[in-house]
Amino acid sequence: xxxxxxxxxxxxxxxxxxxxxxxxxxxxxxxxxxxxxxxxxxxxxxxxxxxxxxxxxxxxxxxxxxxxxxxxxxxxxxxxxxxxxxxxxxxxxxxxxxxxxxxxxxxxxxxxxxxxxxxxxxxxxxxxxxxxxxxxxxxxxxxxxxxxxxxxxxxxxxxxxxxxxxxxxxxxxxxxxxxxxxxxxxxxxxxxxxxxxxxxxxxxxxxxxxxxxxxxxxxxxxxxxxxxxxxxxxxxxxxxxxxxxxxxxxxxxxxxxxxxxxxxxxxxxxxxxxxxxxxxxxxxxxxxxxxxxxxxxxxxxxxxxxxxxxxxx
Amino acid sequence: xxxxxxxxxxxxxxxxxxxxxxxxxxxxxxxxxxxxxxxxxxxxxxxxxxxxxxxxxxxxxxxxxxxxxxxxxxxxxxxxxxxxxxxxxxxxxxxxxxxxxxxxxxxxxxxxxxxxxxxxxxxxxxxxxxxxxxxxxxxxxxxxxxxxxxxxxxxxxxxxxxxxxxxxxxxxxxxxxxxxxxxxxxxxxxxxxxxxxxxxxxxxxxxxxxxxxxxxxxxxxxxxxxxxxxxxxxxxxxxxxxxxxxxxxxxxxxxxxxxxxx
Numbered sequence: 001x002x003x004x005x006x007x008x009x010x011x012x013x014x015x016x017x018x019x020x021x022x023x024x025x026x027x028x029x030x031x032x033x034x035x036x037x038x039x040x041x042x043x044x045x046x047x048x049x050x051x052x053x054x055x056x057x058x059x060x061x062x063x064x065x066x067x068x069x070x071x072x073x074x075x076x077x078x079x080x081x082x083x084x085x086x087x088x089x090x091x092x093x094x095x096x097x098x099x100x101x102x103x104x105x106x107x108x109x110x111x112x113x114x115x116x117x118x119x120x121x122x123x124x125x126x127x128x129x130x131x132x133x134x135x136x137x138x139x140x141x142x143x144x145x146x147x148x149x150x151x152x153x154x155x156x157x158x159x160x161x162x163x164x165x166x167x168x169x170x171x172x173x174x175x176x177x178x179x180x181x182x183x184x185x186x187x188x189x190x191x192x193x194x195x196x197x198x199x200x201x202x203x204x205x206x207x208x209x210x211x212x213x214x215x216x217x218x219x220x221x222x223x224x225x226x227x228x229x230x231x232x233x234x235x236x237x238x239x240x241x242x243x244x245x246x247x248x249x250x251x252x253x254x255x256x257x258x259x260x261x262x263x264x265x266x267x268x269x270x271x272x273x274x275x276x277x278x279x280x281x282x283x284x285x286x287x288x289x290x291x292x293x294x295x296x297x298x299x300x301x302x303x304x305x306x307x308x309x310x311x312x313x
Numbered sequence: 314x315x316x317x318x319x320x321x322x323x324x325x326x327x328x329x330x331x332x333x334x335x336x337x338x339x340x341x342x343x344x345x346x347x348x349x350x351x352x353x354x355x356x357x358x359x360x361x362x363x364x365x366x367x368x369x370x371x372x373x374x375x376x377x378x379x380x381x382x383x384x385x386x387x388x389x390x391x392x393x394x395x396x397x398x399x400x401x402x403x404x405x406x407x408x409x410x411x412x413x414x415x416x417x418x419x420x421x422x423x424x425x426x427x428x429x430x431x432x433x434x435x436x437x438x439x440x441x442x443x444x445x446x447x448x449x450x451x452x453x454x455x456x457x458x459x460x461x462x463x464x465x466x467x468x469x470x471x472x473x474x475x476x477x478x479x480x481x482x483x484x485x486x487x488x489x490x491x492x493x494x495x496x497x498x499x500x501x502x503x504x505x506x507x508x509x510x511x512x513x514x515x516x517x518x519x520x521x522x523x524x525x526x527x528x529x530x531x532x533x534x535x536x537x538x539x540x541x542x543x544x545x546x547x548x549x550x551x552x553x554x555x556x557x558x559x560x561x562x563x564x565x566x567x568x569x570x571x572x573x574x575x
Contacts, residue, residue: 032398035479039391039450040406042383046421046447047413053424064427107333114330117315118323125334127559132337134558134565136508138526139550142533142543143344153343187337195566219315248417251510269419269511277515282423289420296415 051293058287063280076287086288089266092178096267097246100185101239107186108193109231113223115194116201130191137188141255144184145171171257174264181253181265188252189245193238200234201227240303247296268292344551347544356545365520365531366549373507373524376438376445380506381499383446384453388498389491391450392457393483397469407458413451418444422515429516440516441524445506453498460494461487493567500561500568507554525550 058076062069080086111129115122132140146152148170155167170176204227212222250269253259259266259274266274268288276285317323348356360366394400395407421444429435464487472482510526517523523531528546536542558565 032394032400032403032479035394035398036391036400036403036406039387039454040410042387043410043413043447043450046443047416048409050421050424051416053427054420057423057427064423111330111333113315114326114333117317117326119327119330125330127562128334129337130566131341131555131558133569134504134508134554135551136510136526136554138508138510138529139547139554140340140344142529142540142547143340143347146347146540146544147340147343153339153346187340190337192569195570199570213316223315244415248419250417250419255510269417272419273422273511276423277426286423289417289423292417293415293420296417297412300415 054286054289057283058290060283060286062283064276064282065280069283072283076284077291079284080287080291085263085266085271088263089268089271092265093246093249093267095178096182096185096249097243099182100189100246101242103182103186104190104193104242105235105238107190109197109228111190111194112197112201113227115198126194129194132188133191135188137251138255140184140188141252144180144256148180172261174261177257177261177265181256184252184256185249189242196234196238197231200231204230236303240300243299243303244296247292247299341551344544344547347540348548349541350544351539351541356541357549360532360542360545360549363535366528366546368521369523369525369528369531370553372438372522373526376441376513376524377503377506379438379442380446380449381502383442384449384502385495385498387446387450388453388457389488389495390483391454392461393487395454395458396461396464397466397487398479407454410451411455413448414455416448418448418511421448421512426515435516436518436522438517438522441509441512444512445509449502449505453502456498456501457491457494460491464490496564497568500564504565504569 059071059073060069061072061075111125115126119125148154150167150169154170155164158164158167168176170180208226208230209222212226217225248269249267250273253265253267254270254273257265259270269292272285272288272292275281275288315326317326350356352359391410395403400406425440425444426435429440434440468486469482472486477485508526509524513524513527514530517527520531528550529543532543532546
């Protein structure tokens, strides 16, 4: 934990000094261009080339292989507006973001607060909660298909506690498939949320907590009025991270439900894959990709700006 | 954070913690239970005897090594340039790179598919190495630059006064100080690369160059009705990752949390 707090402090110091960093304006500086160019050309070359190419493809009606691609202008984009599956994936993404963010934040924050209290076997609990974060979604997908199947562990447990009437094939039911996808995501990422809140709580001045205690503030009040506001920066970063993460969602829905049943777990990522690779409507897939990219950049800017404004107050 | 004085409240807290942790364990229990169902350990023997497991692991290792090298060298040198050297218009270069952070990899599929097919690179590890490295470099640069910004520039000036070249300053002054951030970059890149799924799925069609994340899919094709073999394969891919994490807890946690926060 010490290293983590050192790191946080270092970057805080860097920020307070402002960019460009001190010393960069000295007169004897050599040209730094050769140092940044290799990475820059590599990243910008590959990524901006791809984005530019995608913009171009998005104006075509093309299967990706045939020599005749038909230019359709903005046809793919207007088609999107009338495509219920596209709107469905946007809706799923929004629900998915809000639910996973709220649940992960609640769980991660609570767990971090508990682990900062005097509890036994803290490391063991931490390892169990963090393991899902390091495992590949691809590895766990078959496990979750079994876990939520008719004869899986979830139904075993429900029957065991007398809730057998709830037992069913969770992933085959269009009304429960999306909640299951969200649960898997929460299972996977709560560990990271927990670690970050834990680090943020280590930075709170002990005097602040002492003062609250002297004022006879209870545990809940202390958590709500002192600890939670102190973790604000972490919460905002996680909001942005989970927003972009929600837009990028692919592995879990693709591997666990392939977007089904009846597109009930379709996300932008899985829909782009389905259209572009499976059905070879590369032009249409590219136009959805562009919308996705615009949403990601706009969202990141909005959240970042909202944060800066509140901090400035 | 919770102040617990009485024994009762301490027990209560411990119970709450256990109840919150158990759901995280259940899927792992299910994985092991499923893998040993039916014919027990023999499931693992059968999976191993298909002979593909070592190949998939070897390819994942190669892929990770290549991506880590590219990201490591690229990010440390670029971050040094961005943080400590004079570059005209450097913030423009910097933000052009950082904007790539929001890029979903699915966007790369169509253009890279078309391009790699033309360049005869489709179905080779390069088709995955290049985009993965390009996607992870911006973040590593951001991390390393924030870290370098905290290193006093006087150290560099002192090196200069002693007549060292920029390269010598980088090598002898900066590099020894970068261990914490370099290990965060390595771990973060390793996990992201090892666990990457979409790009290998699209660009690696030959069994000979597929990676571990494609292993469950392979066994689903192989034993479509035998869940136990598929789960045995899942256990085999999960164990090395869990071991690596348990042995290097601090590094993993630091790397991933550095990855989440700027």
